[in-house]
Amino acid sequence: MKPLKNLWLVVRVMVIALLCTVIGGSPVHAVNDVRDSASISYLSRQLEQLIKVSAPSNQGLQYFILPDSSEIDKIPADPKNPLTHEKIRLGQFLFHEPALSINPINPKHWQEASCASCHFAQAGFRSNLAQALGTGGMGWNKDRYRDPEVFPTEIDKQNILAPSVLNSAYQKVMLWDGRLGSTGVNAQEPLVQEFDVNRFQLDGLETQAIDGMVIHKLGTAAIARIPEYQELFAKAFPDRPYVKAEVEDLKRAGLAIAAYERTLLANEAPFQKWLRGDKTAMSLSEIRGGITFFSSSCVQCHSSPNFAGSNFSALGFDDHPLDWTGLNLGRGEITKKRSDDFKFKVPQLYNLADSSPYGHGASFDSIREVVQYLNKAKPQKLEAQYAGNLSVWFRPLHFSEEDVSDLTNFLTTALHDPNLNRYVPERLPSRLCFPNNDPLSRHQLGCDEK
């Protein structure tokens, strides 16, 4: 009897295995899938409720939905720089154009770098380096390093992490201390209004793009000789007098670049799809992470549609290791207010996974490290604590390890737009290699083979 019983057992196992092969999954998985589906539906409803509570003025889920980049009437813009498709097209070229780099300190680096050298699409429009290198940098992406043949003073760099340009349409002021821009929080700061860079009384994005032309030693004289650019400028700025060659037009070039930057929106991220109704766009862990985010103090600071903040916060992050002054006062140095010491801009949270490190001082190597730091709430930089300026939200969050993992997943994958390359032009009117045009980058980007 016993061998027969064993045979019957073997046959049953074989039938189940066959069924699984036909159906395409194990019975355990099938049960899990049903359970996950139920959980996703239940947790999605919970997340929806939390988002609705977080959105101001009863705007609901709509508040966090980023518009399509072609819907320019829905993208926040500076009234003094209205968005047009022609201006955006010109800005897209200029943003990636090494031919603008015509005034480098060392002539060796002529036309080798562009805005996108430090803010390129593959890195979520950040630099993927602790210290971004513009003119005088060599190589592409993580491989970029300082040109060893020139003095360090001849290299365009900052001792602070390069912030992301992605979703910057939702930020009124720019740079970590928010010095650029006359609107938003700066509208209440008479001293910041007096800054020379704010002389045009524009939003931060426009101000930075114009000022960046000077700071990063760019100019339009070389591209003004290219007929395609002449036409692009004429279409983008119909009010502009038609000039044929070699004119410097830094302001209009900056306005066009800012217009393009406003269209850089991570609207294909899974969270965006979920907000638009595709409840399967996020995994169970990502939804749980979203719930953790919206039910904790995270959303108190990261409250804008792009999860940036309109205010400045002190979270005790360390300063950049290359900051020779030893300490960065942040916003306090700009507003001259004691209460603003050690406060920095709250950055947007999309496509963080594309570029590391993190924090204004590049003091974290991974997103998980940042989450763990905020969970424990022990400041890296104690000066902010002694100054009494640490954010009231900087308190231990008491997240479990699972909460930390879920939140990290939400930030890493749910807020990750996998297709930012759609914002990169296929070619440039100058035909130069982009975003970098130094010999090593040309080789690494395959430009020499074309």
Added chain:
Amino acid sequence: MFTLNLVKAILLISVAINSFNYWNSYYIFGFGMNRTVINPVEWSESTNKEFLVFRHCEDKEHQPITKKQLLKMSVRLRDIARYLGTGWPTGLTISSSLNSLQEFDTNIEKKLGQVTDIRDEKGDWVSLSVGQSLKLITEELEVLKKDEPQPLFDFLVRYNDSREDVYYEMSKIPLDCYCLKLAESLSSL
């Protein structure tokens, strides 16, 4: 009206300095990099008191630095940093006699010295800016809070003879000595 304009002018100048610091930080960093450091002198009971710029630490009557003093100093330094930038040199002036220094170097005249640099963890000399001094004060606050032994630091002191700047290294100075000296200096402002 004149005062208002003057204040405005000072603010604008400080903004300009800050902007310069921000965008051109490396240019300032380059200042004073070629320095000849001689005669490292270690702080100890037996060292000639006159030589020691931090000699007040040996005084019997000297009161240890307090948390209140440190906090007051940090507020003051932050005030300075806000207007002149965190890169502004602290410029702690040494007023002690230099008889002992003259024993080391007969060319040196009796002049005031200035504590200019501190040795960092990597062994490099770092300019003693307002930001660096603020960091040291914070460290001292933590030392007092945890009741830890005083950390020792190496400093560079600059003296100026008729030809060029001469730098003397002062080794193993207790942190509270530096903070006390800085407190004295700031309270005289």
